[in-house]
Amino acid sequence: MVLGLSANAGASGPVVPTPVVALPSLSFSSTQVAAVCETLEESGDIERLGRFLWSLPVAHPNLRDLSKYEAVQRARAIVCFHLGQFREMYTILESQRYTKTSHCRLQALWLEAHYQEAERLRGRPLGPVDKYRVRKKFPFPRTIWDGE
Template identity: 60%
Template structure:
């Protein structure tokens, strides 16, 4: 541990001061402290000093300087979350200024796609819903055997995944809601399919859509051909004519046809007999 020339602090002490001022939120004082540091390359390449410079640059809105710091130095993984937030928030602010309105979820997603995290503050592992795939794998494995973890289990999962207890709780809650919605949709589709199948089974495939259960007439009356129908209709008309429309006075409607002919002969004899006798008398 060596003292920095003409400064009075060691490199470790400078790093400690930077961390304390950051955690306390004294960013203006931190900026003045960084400005007072001597021009020593070894000191200015210290990771705590670089992180402090990035925080001050973001605080002052000097995003170009922020991006330069983050892209030019390789940072330790334990500093990645903090520096990733600075990178994304700076790009969100710039996009909002250009558009003149706050960004929604879709707008922020597009910004992240357009300005991906530099590898200096990112280990290259893909993230999904702001969770690393490794963390989501742990949560999915736990969900498979217990969708309702206890508070103690949530705390253990948070420690294992690097998430907060609230993030773990929200993940399980959202996953249960998605599964319930999927089950309801599947039940609805099954009920619709069963209903369609029942309607199709009620129709006879051999009779072109006629009901399988016929009425009593269709069951016990054999089908008749057109010729048979015509004969029956003709017979019915002839019988009706003989029984009602062509009955003569003095004869019952049910009298057979040969009785009708005999009666006609009697009428002819009664009319022609006197006429014949008169003609015979005139000729004699």
């Protein structure tokens, strides 16, 4: 990238570089974003999945549509779990109904997040009885539980 100097180069203020060449902006459709999220989730590369989600523009033209895609919401929940942002993960998991194919994975995230929080509070690993109590105290939300 080529940078130019601003007009105030000789003035007492700081020299501010201005881009001469405009940077390209990537524009993905909602379907493409969902497909990328699904592919990265399947590959197990959570760090890359997180970077991809963070790279999406805040003013994405289809921002409302993105939240309708289960793959995008599931990816956001997985990234939040791996970052230890459990409260945000819970909110995402409770925000919409997920298909039965996602339930197992999301239920595991739900339980593991609650187990980790309980271990931090108690300052020790949980035993089987402790885990049972956590499961009773924090049942699955209806969005990721099909009654089985």
